[in-house]
Amino acid sequence: GAGVSQTPSNKVTEKGKYVELRCDPISGHTALYWYRQSLGQGPEFLIYFQGTGAADDSGLPNDRFFAVRPEGSVSTLKIQRTERGDSAMYLCASSLNGATGELFFGEGSRLTVL
Amino acid sequence: SQQGEEDPQALSIQEGENATMNCSYKTSINNLQWYRQNSGRGLVHLILIRSNEREKHSGRLRVTLDTSKKSSSLLITASRAADTASYFCATDSSGTYKYIFGTGTRLKVLA
Numbered sequence: 661g662a663g664v665s666q667t668p669s670n671k672v673t674e675k676g677k678y679v680e681l682r683c684d685p686i687s688g689h690t691a692l693y694w695y696r697q698s699l700g701q702g703p704e705f706l707i708y709f710q711g712t713g714a715a716d717d718s719g720l721p722n723d724r725f726f727a728v729r730p731e732g733s734v735s736t737l738k739i740q741r742t743e744r745g746d747s748a749m750y751l752c753a754s755s756l757n758g759a760t761g762e763l764f765f766g767e768g769s770r771l772t773v774l
Numbered sequence: 775s776q777q778g779e780e781d782p783q784a785l786s787i788q789e790g791e792n793a794t795m796n797c798s799y800k801t802s803i804n805n806l807q808w809y810r811q812n813s814g815r816g817l818v819h820l821i822l823i824r825s826n827e828r829e830k831h832s833g834r835l836r837v838t839l840d841t842s843k844k845s846s847s848l849l850i851t852a853s854r855a856a857d858t859a860s861y862f863c864a865t866d867s868s869g870t871y872k873y874i875f876g877t878g879t880r881l882k883v884l885a
Contacts, residue, residue, distance in 0.1 A: 664816075691871060702778075702862050702875040703817065716872045751816060758871030761805050763864075765816035 662686075664766035666752050672772045673742055681737045681769045685754030692735050693763060694727055695751040703751055709735060710758055742773045778863045778876030786882045793850040795879040797863030798843075806839055807864045807873070808848050817862065820848075855885040 665684040673679055685692050690711050695703035705719040712732045720726070724742075729735040739746055749770050753763035778799040787793055797806070805824045809817040823830045823839045823846065830837045836849040850857055863876045 693873065695875070702877045705872060705874055708872055710871070716870065718872075753817075755871075761807055761822045761866065761873075762819045763807075763809075763817070763873060764819070765809075767816045 664752055664754050664764050666750075666766035666769050668769055669767065670770050670772075672774065674774050675742060675744060677742050677773075679739045679742055679771060681739075681750050681752075681771070683735045683737070683752030683754075683766060685733065685735070685752070686764055687733075689754035689756055689764070690732065691755040691758035692729060693753045693755070694735070694737050695753065697749045697751055697768075706737070708758070715758075739771075742771075744773050747771055747773045778865055778874065780861070780863060780876045780879040782879060783877070784880045784882070786884065787853060789853060789855055789883055789885050791853055791883075793853050793857070793881055793883070795848050795861055795881070797846045797848070797876050799846075799863070799865045799876075800844065801865075801867055803841070803865045803867075805866055806837075806846050808835075808837060808846075809862045809864060809875075811860045811862065811878075813859075820861075850881075853881075853883045855883050857881060858883045 667682045692709040694706040697703045707717040709729045724740045726738045749768045751768045753765045807822045808820045811817045821832045834851045839846045860878045862878045864873045867874045
C-alpha cells in the first residue's frame with residue numbers, strides 16, 4: 661500500500677485478555693517503530709526494528725509486551741494480560757532505513773481496556 | 775521516556791499571525807525533526823534539521839537549531855486555521871536511530 665496501515669483501528673477488550681495489534685509498513689522500509697501515546701501526551705517509544713531484529717526494545721514497559729517482525733515487513737505488537745493502564749493509542753511508523761530520519765506514521769490503533 | 779520538551783504547552787493565535795514553539799532536548803543528536811498531529815490521527819513529518827545546520831526553511835515553516843543550548847524552534851508564518859494541531863519535536867537519542875518525541879505544543883489558530 662501507499663502508506664503505513666494499522667489494524668484494528670479500534671480495539672476494546674477486557675482486563676486480563678490478550679491483544680494483538682498489526683502494522684503493515686511502507687514497502688521497502690527496513691526500519692519499523694512502535695510508539696504508545698496517551699491523551700495529551702507525546703508518543704512514547706516502545707521498540708524499533710531494523711529488518712527482522714529488534715534493534716532497541718528498551719521502551720517496552722514490562723514483559724507483558726512483546727513485538728515481532730518475522731519477515732522484516734509486517735509487525736505485530738502483542739500485549740498479554742491487559743491492564744486498564746494499557747489503554748492508549750498505539751502508533752506504528754516506518755522509515756526507509758532509520759538513518760534517513762523521516763518516520764511515516766499509520767493512523768494508530770486505539771486500545772481500550774475495560 | 776521523553777527526550778524533548780516543547781513550550782509553550784498550548785498556544786492560541788489569530789489567523790495571519792506567526793506561531794513560534796520551542797523544543798529543548800537532553801543528549802547529543804544527529805538530527806532533530808518536527809511533526810504535526812491532527813486530533814486523533816497519526817503524525818506527519820514536517821521538517822528535519824541536521825546537527826550541523828543552524829536554520830532550515832520549508833514553505834511557511836522555519837526551523838532553527840542551537841546545539842550548544844540543545845534547543846530548536848519552529849516558526850509557522852502567516853498561520854491559517856488549518857494549522858490547528860499538535861506539534862512535536864523528535865530527536866535521535868544520542869545518535870542512534872531511536873527517535874524520541876517531546877511533550878508537544880497544542881496550537882489553535884482562530885479564524
